[in-house]
Amino acid sequence: MKEATLKEIATTLGISITTVSKALKNYPDVSEKTRKAVVALAEELHYMPNSFAVNLRTKESKTIGLIIPEVVHHFFSGVVNGIIAEAEKHGYLVIILQSNESLELEKKQVALLINKRVDGIIMSLSNESNNDAHIKEILQKEIPFVQFDKISKLIPSSKVIINDQKAAMEAVQHLIDMGCKKIAHIRGLENPQNSIDRFLGYKKALEKNGIPFDSKLVYSCKSITFEQGVEFAKQILEEDKGIDGVFVITDLVAVGVLAYFNEKGVQVPNQIAVIGFSNWLVSQVITPKLSTVDQPSYEMGVAAFALLLEEILCRKEGKVFEPKIIELKTGVIVRESTMKNGQ
Amino acid sequence: MKEATLKEIATTLGISITTVSKALKNYPDVSEKTRKAVVALAEELHYMPNSFAVNLRTKESKTIGLIIPEVVHHFFSGVVNGIIAEAEKHGYLVIILQSNESLELEKKQVALLINKRVDGIIMSLSNESNNDAHIKEILQKEIPFVQFDKISKLIPSSKVIINDQKAAMEAVQHLIDMGCKKIAHIRGLENPQNSIDRFLGYKKALEKNGIPFDSKLVYSCKSITFEQGVEFAKQILEEDKGIDGVFVITDLVAVGVLAYFNEKGVQVPNQIAVIGFSNWLVSQVITPKLSTVDQPSYEMGVAAFALLLEEILCRKEGKVFEPKIIELKTGVIVRESTMKNGQ
DNA sequence: CGAAACACCGAAAACGTTTTCGATTTTACA
DNA sequence: TGTAAAATCGAAAACGTTTTCGGTGTTTCG
Numbered sequence: 001m002k003e004a005t006l007k008e009i010a011t012t013l014g015i016s017i018t019t020v021s022k023a024l025k026n027y028p029d030v031s032e033k034t035r036k037a038v039v040a041l042a043e044e045l046h047y048m049p050n051s052f053a054v055n056l057r058t059k060e061s062k063t064i065g066l067i068i069p070e071v072v073h074h075f076f077s078g079v080v081n082g083i084i085a086e087a088e089k090h091g092y093l094v095i096i097l098q099s100n101e102s103l104e105l106e107k108k109q110v111a112l113l114i115n116k117r118v119d120g121i122i123m124s125l126s127n128e129s130n131n132d133a134h135i136k137e138i139l140q141k142e143i144p145f146v147q148f149d150k151i152s153k154l155i156p157s158s159k160v161i162i163n164d165q166k167a168a169m170e171a172v173q174h175l176i177d178m179g180c181k182k183i184a185h186i187r188g189l190e191n192p193q194n195s196i197d198r199f200l201g202y203k204k205a206l207e208k209n210g211i212p213f214d215s216k217l218v219y220s221c222k223s224i225t226f227e228q229g230v231e232f233a234k235q236i237l238e239e240d241k242g243i244d245g246v247f248v249i250t251d252l253v254a255v256g257v258l259a260y261f262n263e264k265g266v267q268v269p270n271q272i273a274v275i276g277f278s279n280w281l282v283s284q285v286i287t288p289k290l291s292t293v294d295q296p297s298y299e300m301g302v303a304a305f306a307l308l309l310e311e312i313l314c315r316k317e318g319k320v321f322e323p324k325i326i327e328l329k330t331g332v333i334v335r336e337s338t339m340k341n342g343q
Numbered sequence: 344m345k346e347a348t349l350k351e352i353a354t355t356l357g358i359s360i361t362t363v364s365k366a367l368k369n370y371p372d373v374s375e376k377t378r379k380a381v382v383a384l385a386e387e388l389h390y391m392p393n394s395f396a397v398n399l400r401t402k403e404s405k406t407i408g409l410i411i412p413e414v415v416h417h418f419f420s421g422v423v424n425g426i427i428a429e430a431e432k433h434g435y436l437v438i439i440l441q442s443n444e445s446l447e448l449e450k451k452q453v454a455l456l457i458n459k460r461v462d463g464i465i466m467s468l469s470n471e472s473n474n475d476a477h478i479k480e481i482l483q484k485e486i487p488f489v490q491f492d493k494i495s496k497l498i499p500s501s502k503v504i505i506n507d508q509k510a511a512m513e514a515v516q517h518l519i520d521m522g523c524k525k526i527a528h529i530r531g532l533e534n535p536q537n538s539i540d541r542f543l544g545y546k547k548a549l550e551k552n553g554i555p556f557d558s559k560l561v562y563s564c565k566s567i568t569f570e571q572g573v574e575f576a577k578q579i580l581e582e583d584k585g586i587d588g589v590f591v592i593t594d595l596v597a598v599g600v601l602a603y604f605n606e607k608g609v610q611v612p613n614q615i616a617v618i619g620f621s622n623w624l625v626s627q628v629i630t631p632k633l634s635t636v637d638q639p640s641y642e643m644g645v646a647a648f649a650l651l652l653e654e655i656l657c658r659k660e661g662k663v664f665e666p667k668i669i670e671l672k673t674g675v676i677v678r679e680s681t682m683k684n685g686q
Numbered sequence: 687c688g689a690a691a692c693a694c695c696g697a698a699a700a701c702g703t704t705t706t707c708g709a710t711t712t713t714a715c716a
Numbered sequence: 717t718g719t720a721a722a723a724t725c726g727a728a729a730a731c732g733t734t735t736t737c738g739g740t741g742t743t744t745c746g
Contacts, residue, residue, distance in 0.1 A: 005732060016696045021734065029694060051459055052404070053732035056395040056701050063438070063459075071423050077415040084414075084441060093438045093459060095406070098427060116406075116436060117394055226628055255628045262630055282625045285569055285598045287605050348702060359726045364704065372724060396702035399731050 004045035013037060024049075055117075063093045064308060065113035067123040069101045069150075074280045075297050076124070079148065082301020083122060090309055092119070103128035110134040120144035120308045124151075127192050131155050144311035144321075148304045150192050158307040158323045160300050164194045167293050167330040168201025169208075171275050172247050174291070174332050176209050178340045180245030180273055184217040186232050186257070188224060188249040195249060198277065202247055217241070221249060229256020236272075237264060244272055245338075251276035251283045251292055258286060258337065273338040288336035296328050303328065347388035356380060367392075398460075406436045407651060408456035410466040412444045412493075417623045418640050419467070422491065425644020426465060433652055435462070446471035453477040463487035463651045467494075470535050474498050487654035487664075491647045493535050501650040501666045503643050507537045510636050510673040511544025512551075514618050515590050517634070517675050519552050521683045523588030523616055527560040529575050529600070531567060531592040538592060541620065545590055560584070564592060572599020579615075580607060587615055588681075594619035594626045594635055601629060601680065616681040631679035639671050646671065 002008075010017045015034060023030045023038035024047075041047075055061050066083060068076045084094050095118065099106035106126045113121055114137065121143060129135075131154040138145050139157065148160040175183050185202045188195030199218070206213050219232045229248065233256065236243055248254035254276030261268050268274055268288055276283055276292040283290035303326045314321045349367075353360045358377060366373045366381035367390075373381075384390075398404050409426055411419045427437050438461065442449035449469045456464055457480065464486060472478075474497040481488050482500065491503040518526050528545045531538030542561070549556050562575045572591065576599065579586055591597035597619030604611050611617055611631055619626055619635040626633035646669045657664045 007732075017733085018696055018698095018735085019694085022695090025734085027735095031694060034694085048458055050399075050732050052395065052399040052402070053701090054734085056393075056399050056703090056731090057733045057735090059395070059701075061395070071414065071427075072417070072420040074415070077420050080414050080439070081441065084439060088440070088455075093440070093455065095436045096423070096427060096439050097431070097436070098424065112431075112436065115391055115394060252628075259628060259630070282628055285595075285602060285625055286629050287602070350702075360703085361705085361726055361728095362724085365725090368704085370705095374724060377724085393702050396731090397704080399701090399733090400703045400705090402731075 003050070004042070004047040005050065006047075009038060009041050009045065009047060013041060059117075060119050061117055062091055063095060063116070063118050064120045064122060064305075065109075065116070065118040066094050066096045067099055067106065067109050067113070067121065068096070069124060069126055070098050071096065075149075075278050075295060078297025079124075079301040079304070082298040082303075083305050084301075085298075086302045086305040090305075092305075092309075099126040099129075101126045101128065103132070107132070107134040110138065114138070114141065114143065118143075120146075120312050122146050122148065122304050122308055124149045125192075126150075127189055130191075142315060144308050144315060146304050146307045146311070148300055150194060153193065156323055158311060159325045160304045160307065160328065161325065162295055162300075162328050162330050164197035165201040165204070167277070167295075167332075168198040168247065169205045170201075170330075170332050171277065171293050172202050172205035173209075174334065174338060175245040175247060175273055175275060176205065176211070178245070178269070178273055178338050181211070182217070182241065182243050183211070183245040183247060184219065184236060184241075184243045186219045186221065186229070186246060186248045186253055188221050190220070198247075198249060217243065221253060224250060224253060226252055226256040226259070229253035229258075230260045231256075233257040233260035237261075237266065246272060246274045248274065248276045250278050251280035251290060254290055254292070254337075255280075255282050255286055258288070258290065262287070269336070269338050269340050273340060275332075275338050279333060283333075284335070291335045291338040292333050294331045294333050296330070299328055346393070347385070347390040348393065349390075352381060352384050352388065352390060356384060402460075403462050404460055405434055406438060406459070406461050407463045407465065407648075408452075408459070408461040409437050409439045410442055410449065410452050410456070410464065411439070412467060412469055413441050414439065418492075418621050418638060421640025422467075422644040422647070425641040425646075426648050427644075428641075429645045429648040433648075435648075435652075442469040442472075444469045444471065446475070450475070450477040453481065457481070457484065457486065461486075463489075463655050465489050465491065465647050465651055467492045469493075470532055485658060487651050487658060489647050489650045489654070491643055493537060496536070499666055501654060502668045503646045503650065503671065504668065505638055505643075505671050505673050507540035508544040508547070510620070510638075511541035511590070512548045513544075513673075513675050514620065514636050515545050515548035516552075517677065517681060518588040518590060518616055518618060519548065519554070521588070521612070521616055521681050524554075525560070525584065525586050526554070526588040526590060527562065527579060527584075527586045529562045529564065529572070529589060529591045529596055531564050533563070541592060560586065564596060567593060567596060569595055569599040569602070572596035572601075573603045574599075576600040576603035580604075580609065589615060589617045591617065591619050594621050594623035594633060597633055597635070597680075598623075598625050598629055601631070601633065605630070612679070612681050612683050616683060618675075618681050622676060626676075627678070634678045634681040635676050637674045637676050639673070643671055 006017045006020045010020045023035045087094050097109040146158040151159050187199045221228050276290050279292045279294045283292045311321045349360045349363045353363045366378040430437050440452040489501040494502050530542045564571050622635045622637045626635045654664045
């Protein structure tokens with residue numbers, strides 16, 4: 001049971017490989033009669049172009065690479081979903097690799113993808129990452145490239161982002177609107193841009209409302225975990241600073257905060273209101289339901305692939321590509337954890 | 344900035360392409376001197392074998408395909424994680440496609456992967472799927488193939504599964520051990536094997552303990568959602584049959600049940616105990632913490648790839664491959680939702 | 687009728703690698 | 717020194733496709 005090839009079709013039909021190829025690709029210079037014959041035989045033999053040969057000849061694989069910190073993460077799996085769906089619509093397949101937030105691994109993954117000769121790379125930087133050699137190599141080799149979510153502004157490429165700063169501002173503004181006077185911020189790690197931006201948004205919201213910024217009200221995560229949230233919640237209660245609202249870097253940590261508050265009988269939101277970030281699945285199924293900021297993950301994936309495809313097509317024509325930045329809308333989702341007095 | 348090729352190295356060194364190729368692959372019939380020269384120049388030019396050409400020549404792509412119902416699912420993303428990690432260890436990359444539980448899509452995805460000439464396919468069947476033509480095609484083309492989680496027993500291939508029936512039995516036994524007398528089961532959709540098996544496990548556990556099976560205590564999900572759980576919880580309370588324990592097909596639905604019980608002030612576990620399945624992230628962060636059955640998703644991924652690789656290597660040597668079945672251990676995770684009287 | 691236009695086809699190169707097999711050179715040893 | 721063995725190399729085929737370019741044969745039309 002051998003695979004059918006152009007050659008096989010050609011010889012059984014007594015014509016040349018060239019003609020067979022052209023017939024199947026609807027070239028104009030092949031008569032209707034032979035075209036029909038070729039198509040019929042191809043159908044019969046279940047002919048399928050050998051993609052290895054096509055790749056070699058056309059120098060493209062119709063495959064793109066995707067590097068994310070980890071799939072097991074509601075936000076990222078949403079993005080993956082969007083990318084795969086959009087890619088498939090345009091005849092592209094997606095190879096997924098994980099950096100596990102390690103720069104070392106990230107470099108290796110990039111090398112793997114370049115070696116595989118993918119047609120483009122979509123990537124969310126690991127926390128350790130910056131404008132390093134492996135990224136430069138992508139750009140220098142002119143491999144279409146787009147960053148999303150965790151980006152580095154130093155890298156000149158297309159980007160799909162949310163305005164973390166604005167989103168954070170809105171979240172904190174919401175707490176203020178709900179009557180919170182002393183708002184703490186559980187921020188993320190030091191380096192990632194989104195961690196920084198959300199922190200800045202927090203600061204700006206305070207400033208805008210004439211609330212003095214107090215660095216003692218900022219708690220910096222060592223890791224983005226449930227346990228970290230529990231720990232800080234404990235600290236907040238023990239320190240007893242009169243905090244009545246908390247803006248947390250992400251839902252997972254916020255849920256840890258809620259869990260501890262629940263355990264200790266702290267009234268949420270009336271005593272302390274809590275708002276998270278990213279709209280994880282958990283946020284809508286815990287008690288009290290967690291207010292959060294919606295991050296359109298699927299749409300991010302779609303947009304990221306769209307930008308990548310644009311660059312792929314542009315470069316194919318030999319033109320220079322002008323990177324684009326797409327900023328997606330976020331929105332505060334108000335749930336029980338901030339809804340004071342039945343508002 | 345052209346890519347370096349064997350030819351380029353050969354001509355600049357004044358030797359043949361053959362020798363260059365052999366030198367780089369440590370063939371024994373090339374002198375140490377030329378080998379060193381070749382390696383040095385290759386290094387300098389950043390030579391990388393053109394994978395398209397290698398694929399064509401060796402007839403393998405070092406790439407495997409993975410088809411799952413959806414990535415945005417804690418269990419599946421865990422499996423994906425395991426597969427990717429294990430695959431990478433052995434020099435394979437992973438293309439991921441989603442069937443979205445649609446047979447139509449699933450067929451298309453299989454066709455895509457065959458067309459891409461992946462070295463093997465790992466797959467969790469969609470709910471609609473059975474031993475259809477597209478699966479037969481995989482087997483008939485002798486493409487290494489392993490099923491996991493949602494499998495069809497009719498298909499002769501390697502499989503990685505958990506013993507759903509046994510796992511369900513253990514879960515229900517746990518409820519009985521906790522003193523539950525009237526145990527309801529919220530089961531999954533009709534067709535999937537795991538849905539059937541968990542139901543059978545539920546039945547067997549009752550039988551074993553001399554509790555009469557009552558079909559009125561079985562609620563069949565139309566969809567696997569939080570809302571479905573809420574709905575059935577409502578129904579359970581309204582029907583007021585004296586149910587004191589519920590075994591739910593999966594955590595997401597169980598969490599819906601808990602949410603409704605919480606809202607209505609039903610004491611969990613003392614009034615009604617609840618146990619889920621799959622150990623989703625949510626189960627450990629809600630109140631009360633949900634007892635559940637641990638499904639080793641990452642390990643499943645690892646095992647699935649291991650089986651696939653075994654088949655790939657076996658077939659490469661032209662031997663016939665004997666499919667294997669790996670059954671992974673599950674375990675009941677006891678948390679607050681079933682821990683009656685502080686036991 | 688002759689030339690130009692057109693329709694149809696195929697030879698061959700190219701993509702870059704791997705591997706077989708034979709050729710040549712060097713070494714070893716009697 | 718002669719010969720067998722070992723070491724080193726390269727020509728060439730093969731993988732299957734795409735595409736250029738030129739070559740037939742046929743039609744059209746002045």
